[in-house]
Structure formats: structure tokens, C-alpha cells
Amino acid sequence: MQDQAHLVAGELNGEKPFGARVAKWCTYLLIAFPIVDYTLRLSALHYLGSVWDKVVLFILAVIALNRYIRGHRPRAFGFAKFAGWYILYCFALMVIGLSHPSIAFDGFRMDVYYILFGLLLPFLVEPRDVPKFLHAAAAVAILIGVHGVIQYVMAPQIPSGWVDVTEHVRTRVFSVLKSPNELGAAMEMMIPIVFGLCIWERNRVRKWVYGLGGLFCLLTLFLTGTRGAWMGFGAALLFIAIVYERKLLIVLVILGVIGFFLPPIHHRVMDLFNPVYMIKSAQGGRIIRWQTAFDVMSGNPLFGAGLGRYGGSVASTHGYSIYSDNYYAKILGESGLVGLVLFVAMHIAILREMIVTVVRRAKGRQRYLALGGLAGVVAILVHNCVENVFEYAPSLMLYFVMVGLFLLWGRSLENQEVQHEE
Numbered sequence: 001m002q003d004q005a006h007l008v009a010g011e012l013n014g015e016k017p018f019g020a021r022v023a024k025w026c027t028y029l030l031i032a033f034p035i036v037d038y039t040l041r042l043s044a045l046h047y048l049g050s051v052w053d054k055v056v057l058f059i060l061a062v063i064a065l066n067r068y069i070r071g072h073r074p075r076a077f078g079f080a081k082f083a084g085w086y087i088l089y090c091f092a093l094m095v096i097g098l099s100h101p102s103i104a105f106d107g108f109r110m111d112v113y114y115i116l117f118g119l120l121l122p123f124l125v126e127p128r129d130v131p132k133f134l135h136a137a138a139a140v141a142i143l144i145g146v147h148g149v150i151q152y153v154m155a156p157q158i159p160s161g162w163v164d165v166t167e168h169v170r171t172r173v174f175s176v177l178k179s180p181n182e183l184g185a186a187m188e189m190m191i192p193i194v195f196g197l198c199i200w201e202r203n204r205v206r207k208w209v210y211g212l213g214g215l216f217c218l219l220t221l222f223l224t225g226t227r228g229a230w231m232g233f234g235a236a237l238l239f240i241a242i243v244y245e246r247k248l249l250i251v252l253v254i255l256g257v258i259g260f261f262l263p264p265i266h267h268r269v270m271d272l273f274n275p276v277y278m279i280k281s282a283q284g285g286r287i288i289r290w291q292t293a294f295d296v297m298s299g300n301p302l303f304g305a306g307l308g309r310y311g312g313s314v315a316s317t318h319g320y321s322i323y324s325d326n327y328y329a330k331i332l333g334e335s336g337l338v339g340l341v342l343f344v345a346m347h348i349a350i351l352r353e354m355i356v357t358v359v360r361r362a363k364g365r366q367r368y369l370a371l372g373g374l375a376g377v378v379a380i381l382v383h384n385c386v387e388n389v390f391e392y393a394p395s396l397m398l399y400f401v402m403v404g405l406f407l408l409w410g411r412s413l414e415n416q417e418v419q420h421e422e
Helices: 002-012 018-030 033-042 044-049 052-069 080-096 101-112 114-122 129-152 180-200 204-223 225-243 248-261 263-273 273-286 286-298 313-317 325-360 366-383 393-421
Strands: none
Touching: 018 033, 018 052, 018 114, 018 129, 018 393, 033 044, 033 052, 033 129, 033 393, 044 366, 052 114, 080 114, 080 325, 101 325, 114 129, 114 393, 129 180, 129 204, 129 393, 180 204, 180 225, 180 366, 180 393, 204 225, 225 263, 225 366, 263 393, 273 286, 286 325, 325 366, 325 393, 366 393
């Protein structure tokens, strides 16, 4: 509270926090990460595409450090200590693996890089400004959702590897994220937030925009053909419905019935029960990949095979293994039981903090937005059970930025409670 009071007093005296405008626009860039990254990786700008987010992180770190030196000491997120232990552990594994420095460093960067953006947010974003960023994030999601529907109508040709041998699908949409799985992850996290904003919003025009935009995003989620995203989205809604809002059970039933009678969705789901699919999965698919994670970990149960040596893009690039198609299995294989425990503890801490500091503080229409944020987090974590969602830079950036924004929003709700009591 003191750090917020200090900043407010400074603003009343005509002073703005150091780098306020730059921090604001850098945060907007992170929120629009899929569109910005896609644009900067076009052939004419590809050299910018590989460095722009590093530049943004450096700028934000300089602003945060300057504010800290000037006395701005906001409370760290509750999950920060768990993130700190995980980062420290990964750093130790990187040092141990320096006999192959490029692999060790790439593995370390892959696991911890995007966490840093979330940890910096308390130094950069004021809780009262969070709604502006949530509106921006919803706008980006709706644009991508509309583009996904347009893409389905245009029916672009897709790689044969995106479809099982027993399937016949028209196309799978991927938009600017270049992967149906990645697009599905973005949609499953943002759909509950967009609809939460629709309920929370009092402006009639914006309410209609969010309502229609949410439907486009929902349709795009289905058109990705990503069963993992469907599972994550359904599990998240089921969790919210059972624990917080029983009315959502009706929505789940309606979506389930619609999905069952839509041929593309019906075929994708029923194909899971096809004996051919099960045989393929046991021979070279997800089942054997998950079993392999335990085999790799068993060689060194506590510390695993080493960063970048199993289950992800770094390991695949260097010929150590293929993707694990389960991010938790990837963590287990490369960093052992210790790494998996620290990683899972960090995300459990995020869930707990979301529930305690956001959902329980939100009142009235705010509660639906808070539940939307929680549902998005749950959806991504469930999806990680069957995909390496956190291997995708846009998905990981979206996850930690949205987590940070919602936790900061929870602080503004706390301030409202204090003012109400006074």
C-alpha cells in the first residue's frame, strides 16, 4: 500500500513514474505478441523478429530497476518465490551442463525466459490501469478469432501431419500463430476473458463487440481441430461450473451437443477411440512419448537428463529426442523430479493466488471477469498435459502476462475493499 501511495502522491505533484509511457506501450506490444511477432518475422523484417522481444525485456528491466532505485517497491507476486526457486534450479542445471553450452543455455532460456516478463509487471503496471490492457488483449483475441473464421472459409492447404491417417478434414485454421495447437491455446485462454468482459462491461457497444467477438473466438477454437485445446477449455469450464457457477453446466451441455453433431468435431473426437489411432499412439505417438519421459528420467530421477536434452524444441533440434507432447513430461525428462515439483508448485501457487486475491475479492459483475481469468489459466495448464503448449512463445507470453495483469487487478480490488471499509 505504501508503494502505491508514494506513486499516487508523486502523480498529484505532477510527476509521472519513470518511463511510464514507454512501459505502457511495451506492455501493449507484449499483449499483441502474436501479431507483432508474425509481422516482424516476415521476410523483409525477419532480422527484427528474432530480437524485438529481447529489446522490450531489456527496456522494461531498465525501467523497473530505475523505479526500484527511486524507492518504488511494490509487493512481489505470491508465486514469485516459487518462480525464483525454479529459475535458480534451472540455472544450476545450466551450469552443470556447460560442457555443451549452447544446448544448456538454450534449454535454460526456453524454460525461464518468459517468466521474467510476468515477474517484472508489478514494477511497470499500476493496478488501476489493468482494465485498459485487458480490453487490448480482448481486441487482439477477437481480431485473431475473426481471422481464423475467414481462414476456414478460404480453406488453405495444410500439412498432412496435421491430420491423422484415418481422418478427412477440410482444413485446420492457424491464423498468425502458424499452428492450430498454438491458436487453440490462445483461444482457450482468451475466450473466458472476452465473455467475462462482455458481462462486466456496461457500455452497450463494447458489450456487443465482446459478445460477438467471443463467438468468433469460440468458433475459431473449434475450427483449429485441436483436441487438446478443446479438452483444456472444457475442463476449465467444468471446474468453474462445479466450484463457482453451476449455470455454466448448461453452457457445457449445449457446447457438447453442438460439438457432437458437427462432423469435423465429431470425427476428431471419435477418432481417439479408433483402434488404429491407439496402435499408432502406442508405437510412435503420445503414449510411447510419455513412457519415454519416465525412461529418460529414470537414469537420473532427481535431476533428469539436463536442460535442452529431452522433449522440447531444443532437444529436437539437436537430435536428442522428439517432442514429448506433454510439457510436464518434458520437464520431468530434462530436469527430473526436483524440476517437476518446482515447476508444478509455481503454477499451483499461481492458481491459489488467482483464487485468493482475485476471484474472492471480485464482486458483482467483476466476478465473471475474475472467473474468466481463472478459467483461462486452468485451460492452459490442462492443455499442457497433451501438448508442449509452453514451448510456443506466444502462448507462454500470453499466459504470464495475463496472470500478471489479473493479479495486479486483484490489488485494485483490494484497494476498493479498503476504501469501502473506511
